[in-house]
Amino acid sequence: xxxxxxxxxxxxxxxxxxxxxxxxxxxxxxxxxxxxxxxxxxxxxxxxxxxxxxxxxxxxxxxxxxxxxxxxxxxxxxxxxxxxxxxxxxxxxxxxxxxxxxxxxxxxxxxxxxxxxxxxxxxxxxxxxxxxxxxxxxxxxxxxxxxxxxxxxxxxxxxxxxxxxxxxxxxxxxxxxxxxxxxxxxxxxxxxxxxxxxxxxxxxxxxxxxxxxxxxxxxxxxxxxxxxxxxxxxxxxxxxxxxxxxxxxxxxxxxxxxxxxxxxxxxxxxxxxxxxxxxxxxxxxxxxxxxxxxxxxxxxxxxxxxxxxxxxxxxxxxxxxxxxxxxxxxxxxxxxxxxxxxxxxxxxxxxxxxxxxxxxxxxxxxxxxxxxxxxxxxxxxxxxxxxxxxxxxxxxxxxxxxxxxxxxxxxxxxxxxxxxxxxxxxxxxxxxx
Amino acid sequence: xxxxxxxxxxxxxxxxxxxxxxxxxxxxxxxxxxxxxxxxxxxxxxxxxxxxxxxxxxxxxxxxxxxxxxxxxxxxxxxxxxxxxxxxxxxxxxxxxxxxxxxxxxxxxxxxxxxxxxxxxxxxxxxxxxxxxxxxxxxxxxxxxxxxxxxxxxxxxxxxxxxxxxxxxxxxxxxxxxxxxxxxxxxxxxxxxxxxxxxxxxxxxxxxxxxxxxxxxxxxxxxxxxxxxxxxxxxxxxxxxxxxxxxxxxxxxxxxxxxxxxxxxxxxxxxxxxxxxxxxxxxxxxxxx
Numbered sequence: 001x002x003x004x005x006x007x008x009x010x011x012x013x014x015x016x017x018x019x020x021x022x023x024x025x026x027x028x029x030x031x032x033x034x035x036x037x038x039x040x041x042x043x044x045x046x047x048x049x050x051x052x053x054x055x056x057x058x059x060x061x062x063x064x065x066x067x068x069x070x071x072x073x074x075x076x077x078x079x080x081x082x083x084x085x086x087x088x089x090x091x092x093x094x095x096x097x098x099x100x101x102x103x104x105x106x107x108x109x110x111x112x113x114x115x116x117x118x119x120x121x122x123x124x125x126x127x128x129x130x131x132x133x134x135x136x137x138x139x140x141x142x143x144x145x146x147x148x149x150x151x152x153x154x155x156x157x158x159x160x161x162x163x164x165x166x167x168x169x170x171x172x173x174x175x176x177x178x179x180x181x182x183x184x185x186x187x188x189x190x191x192x193x194x195x196x197x198x199x200x201x202x203x204x205x206x207x208x209x210x211x212x213x214x215x216x217x218x219x220x221x222x223x224x225x226x227x228x229x230x231x232x233x234x235x236x237x238x239x240x241x242x243x244x245x246x247x248x249x250x251x252x253x254x255x256x257x258x259x260x261x262x263x264x265x266x267x268x269x270x271x272x273x274x275x276x277x278x279x280x281x282x283x284x285x286x287x288x289x290x291x292x293x294x295x296x297x298x299x300x301x302x303x304x305x306x307x308x309x310x311x312x313x314x315x316x317x318x319x320x321x322x323x324x325x326x327x328x329x330x331x332x333x334x335x336x337x338x339x340x341x342x343x344x345x346x347x348x349x350x351x352x353x354x355x356x357x358x359x360x361x362x363x364x365x366x367x368x369x370x371x372x373x374x375x376x377x378x379x380x381x382x383x384x385x386x387x388x389x390x391x392x393x394x395x396x397x398x399x400x401x402x403x404x405x406x407x408x409x410x411x412x413x414x415x416x417x418x419x420x421x422x423x424x425x426x427x428x429x430x431x432x433x
Numbered sequence: 434x435x436x437x438x439x440x441x442x443x444x445x446x447x448x449x450x451x452x453x454x455x456x457x458x459x460x461x462x463x464x465x466x467x468x469x470x471x472x473x474x475x476x477x478x479x480x481x482x483x484x485x486x487x488x489x490x491x492x493x494x495x496x497x498x499x500x501x502x503x504x505x506x507x508x509x510x511x512x513x514x515x516x517x518x519x520x521x522x523x524x525x526x527x528x529x530x531x532x533x534x535x536x537x538x539x540x541x542x543x544x545x546x547x548x549x550x551x552x553x554x555x556x557x558x559x560x561x562x563x564x565x566x567x568x569x570x571x572x573x574x575x576x577x578x579x580x581x582x583x584x585x586x587x588x589x590x591x592x593x594x595x596x597x598x599x600x601x602x603x604x605x606x607x608x609x610x611x612x613x614x615x616x617x618x619x620x621x622x623x624x625x626x627x628x629x630x631x632x633x634x635x636x637x638x639x640x641x642x643x644x645x646x647x648x649x650x651x652x653x654x655x656x657x658x659x660x661x662x663x664x665x666x667x668x669x670x671x672x673x674x675x676x677x678x679x680x681x682x683x684x685x686x687x688x689x690x691x692x693x694x695x696x697x698x699x700x701x702x703x704x705x706x707x708x709x710x711x712x713x714x715x716x717x718x719x720x721x722x
Contacts, residue, residue: 257559
């Protein structure tokens with residue numbers, strides 16, 4: 001009998017030891033020492049592709065830090081599909097496995113994490129190292145949650161515009177639109193000439209969201225959006241209805257199959273001359289420079305068109321600090337703080353050298369090395385207005401955004417009416433009050 | 434083999450497998466049932482709300498649509514897998530040469546990961562740049578279609594991927610069963626003047642009915658597990674037209690961070706799967722009696 005009990009005990013303990021070993025291996029990664037010379041490993045979960053210049057710059061600065069006596073190994077886990085990134089990050093955090101460093105937008109989710117003390121307070125950190133004033137307010141404040149708290153450091157300064165094919169516009173006898181009505185007229189003229197007006201990455205969600213948000217931003221600034229998020233406004237109110245009607249009108253000028261087209265394919269359509277317009281941001285600027293653009297492709301850009309009696313100025317448009325860098329406070333010790341301080345002090349000049357707008361003020365001694373297009377965009381940014389449009393997917397609850405993303409393609413394809421669309425969004429808003 | 438007569442010894446040998454099975458299958462199901470009774474967003478307090486998530490499901494129109502889509506999805510997958518698998522297997526029995534080559538070619542998709550297959554089909558269905566299916570349509574003088582964006586075609590398009598992928602497996606199963614039917618019986622039927630169709634319906638199919646039922650179960654369970662293709666190709670869109678229960682569950686839990694509601698949908702999927710398999714196995718038992 002005892003032998004049998006012994007055998008059972010042995011088997012059970014073998015199974016439990018197997019499971020136990022696995023759970024031990026999932027301890028906080030940053031506490032683990034690296035294999036090469038005991039360097040402190042900092043695990044960075046990034047929403048950008050590994051070849052993105054933000055990551056390249058962070059790696060360059062880490063190398064520089066180590067050359068100056070630091071001992072940090074930046075372990076990068078890159079997941080460039082934003083939807084999948086968000087899902088993975090949330091699952092990791094829900095499972096108690098928050099990465100040491102990760103990308104995060106100032107969403108309601110970030111505010112919730114911050115309230116529970118699960119994010120490092122960047123206001124306090126920047127005050128402590130005396131670097132807050134080095135940031136361009138537009139870039140830094142973009143990372144503030146609705147309650148004004150800062151849990152992320154910006155890694156870029158981006159503006160968004162719509163690129164257009166100059167030759168197609170000439171052929172259709174039109175110019176860059178100044179108003180949303182002109183944009184619709186231009187689309188019609190292009191369509192009549194047999195061109196696909198828009199090559200849009202509808203499968204990725206945000207390009208459609210930006211167009212949807214345009215009308216309300218011109219009518220009310222960010223007020224309507226803020227009111228939607230606090231429950232003071234409904235999508236069925238005038239700005240929301242106007243937005244839905246605009247999407248219903250412009251949707252017929254998107255390329256067929258837009259709802260499953262990703263941004264990369266949208267870009268390829270535009271660069272290969274198969275569509276007349278492509279909405280994107282300065283992070284894709286390199287594709288449009290004289291050096292990199294396909295030969296014979298003449299392009300130009302325009303910023304967010306306006307409306308009659310708009311509340312915002314024409315130089316108010318999409319401008320923000322991009323998804324920011326967050327830090328797990330549980331592992332943010334003196335060594336980590338020293339490393340992050342080094343990043344803050346050295347990041348922007350290095351990033352700027354890659355021909356990107358940097359989130360901090362950078363002294364530019366010699367501009368002859370830079371592409372004229374980059375300098376032109378930089379000039380635009382210097383003249384930007386005071387009210388930057390805030391992306392809806394940063395302000396509204398993720399369930400509401402999921403509902404909008406689910407319903408927008410149908411609205412654009414005329415399968416859903418504006419009334420049905422706003423009703424679905426309002427139901428989601430009610431459910432998430 | 435004396436030891437196998439001792440039931441306690443058998444229990445001891447089964448114990449490790451039972452413990453592992455419980456840990457990796459039963460525990461997640463039990464935990465899901467527990468989560469389905471909570472209101473939890475992944476970081477906040479877990480609030481016990483009883484059956485509220487299940488009550489919410491009843492009034493959820495998207496859930497209803499996903500449920501109907503799921504049934505259609507299963508039908509499309511099963512018809513493709515079993516229908517084509519069986520037809521090809523029957524044709525193979527008449528083939529004298531090159532049988533091995535054809536079997537291998539049809540089997541290849543089954544060993545490729547579903548994500549790769551979905552990427553492949555996303556390209557085939559593409560409107561711009563024009564994919565394979567639209568090139569064929571153009572050659573036939575038909576207008577190209579945005580298969581994955583149009584309401585009418587999207588569910589068929591995503592379901593066909595999984596249906597097509599596993600045709601090879603069912604072809605092999607049916608072929609093995611068909612060739613095991615005694616050639617003497619077939620020969621006797623031919624001498625008696627039976628046509629090939631009569632032989633198929635009156636001799637071959639009844640002879641392999643058990644294999645057909647087994648294939649039905651395998652195909653049904655496989656279709657119920659469908660997730661990767663619709664999630665990868667359309668994310669359930671546009672406007673939930675290719676939404677099935679698994680994609681909706683995933684989106685609710687991991688996009689909307691409503692872990693309780695997502696778990697409730699997961700529990701419904703488990704219950705439906707068990708009902709489906711029980712119904713078929715009961716039907717099988719009746720048949721064998």
